[in-house]
């Protein structure tokens with residue numbers, strides 16, 4: 001007797017992103033069946049006769065991947081930093097701009113003034129652009145509110161924008177992004193606000209899926225970050241960290257100590273921290289666009305990540321200051337050309353490893369039985385095409401669970 005399914009895709013180059021012994025987990029000329037929003041079968045084309053499907057897609061030999069995942073963005077914000085971009089090109093450093101009251105705080109001022117609905121609308125436009133490139137799961141951080149009401153407003157805008165655009169948004173509380181001006185002489189007071197008021201409220205009301213911080217000379221110290229992580233742990237929220245971007249404060253090792261999901265940026269991460277990341281399966285999230293836009297020269301220690309078996313994710317870091325982009329495919333190209341990743345590492349960086357960086361790899365990031373039926377059919381039979389032609393977009397069809 002034939003099995004019923006909602007959707008059958010056949011004649012596809014299935015890029016499963018699993019460990020099946022083939023590069024990319026390729027199933028050459030394969031097929032898969034979906035039912036009630038989940039993948040229920042995957043195998044060779046020759047076995048599709050076993051199924052009756054409501055909808056059939058003949059991929060005609062083209063590539064099918066899992067929906068791409070952008071695991072690190074700051075998509076909710078108001079205002080523009082075009083002027084700061086010009087300043088930086090005139091020679092001012094990121095630290096000089098921050099110390100002069102620019103940088104993150106200029107976005108904070110604009111974001112505090114914006115309404116929830118204004119923030120939602122501008123975020124939708126950015127999300128829509130990501131979706132058009134096959135990005136079907138996006139992480140969005142708060143961190144431009146820097147007080148109770150505005151951090152909560154940002155998390156609500158992220159949620160609303162995901163619902164309006166129809167893609168899955170994972171929300172991260174990044175209240176420890178910068179010190180708000182009203183606490184400039186009271187660092188401890190702001191950390192207390194985060195730990196005693198914001199994190200408990202966010203956890204109780206399920207407003208965020210994780211907690212993040214900016215552990216850096218111009219952000220928060222190792223000890224302050226530890227306090228934020230302790231509060232997150234008390235409230236059962238996983239942690240991730242902006243770590244070792246401009247200097248080595250031991251941030252990647254710290255987030256690993258807390259069993260964190262990911263250490264992000266990590267240009268200056270030491271071997272000792274990498275060893276800790278390996279022990280805790282903490283993902284190394286590479287942000288090549290920020291590296292490029294800041295004209296950094298210190299590259300992340302890719303070879304050491306490889307040697308120690310660290311999974312690498314790639315994300316846009318989309319933000320108005322240091323990564324003004326919503327082009328994840330371009331970031332794949334940049335990760336290969338700037339950091340020397342292989343095409344396979346790049347693809348895994350926006351699928352299964354990005355899912356690990358968000359703690360959702362039991363549901364997403366690969367084509368496997370039981371996972372969410374969230375896929376992209378591309379107008380190419382060569383997976384390298386997704387990485388190769390910078391700025392190109394070969395999405396042919398987006399498949400979302402119904």
Ligand SMILES: [Zn+2]
Pocket residue numbers: 072073074242317
């Ligand atoms: Zn970031």
